[in-house]
């Protein structure tokens with residue numbers, strides 16, 4: 001089995017609603033996202049001979065995916081007062097609302113499925129909130 005890994009980072013703020021601790025406050029991370037793709041075989045012939053995929057393409061797609069979240073305030077839907085949200089948006093802040101609680105685990109699963117939908121055979125998606133806090137998502141055997 002061959003495994004390829006590409007990573008990219010983005011800087012964003014978030015908060016965990018209904019969290020009893022410091023993470024309930026808006027705070028920022030340099031989120032590092034690692035995507036691993038797998039293949040039992042290599043491409044034969046042509047420019048991609050001997051590759052699973054071209055790193056250039058994989059890196060571009062990972063960067064494109066995470067750049068969307070760069071320098072934003074990421075908010076789980078319905079966890080901020082309408083009025084507050086409205087004012088922040090009116091003042092031109094980049095707000096991204098997500099359907100899930102913005103934890104490293106949820107982002108790992110989200111990025112995993114995003115890359116799968118792009119056509120990659122994804123082995124694992126890992127999201128670092130800090131250099132020492134990492135969550136990963138991969139499919140259970142047989143699924």
Ligand SMILES: Nc1nc2c(c(=O)[nH]1)N=C([C@H](O)[C@H](O)COP(=O)(O)OP(=O)(O)OP(=O)(O)O)CN2
Nearest residue numbers: 015016023027029102103104105106129130133135
């Ligand atoms: N399983 C998870 N636990 C926590 C998550 C998460 O996504 N998954 N997220 C948070 C917070 O977002 C927080 O920013 C990270 O927690 P923490 O380790 O406390 O952050 P610090 O690096 O700032 O820790 P210090 O050791 O105080 O510097 C919480 N938990």
Ligand SMILES: [Zn+2]
Nearest residue numbers: 023027029129
């Ligand atoms: Zn955090």
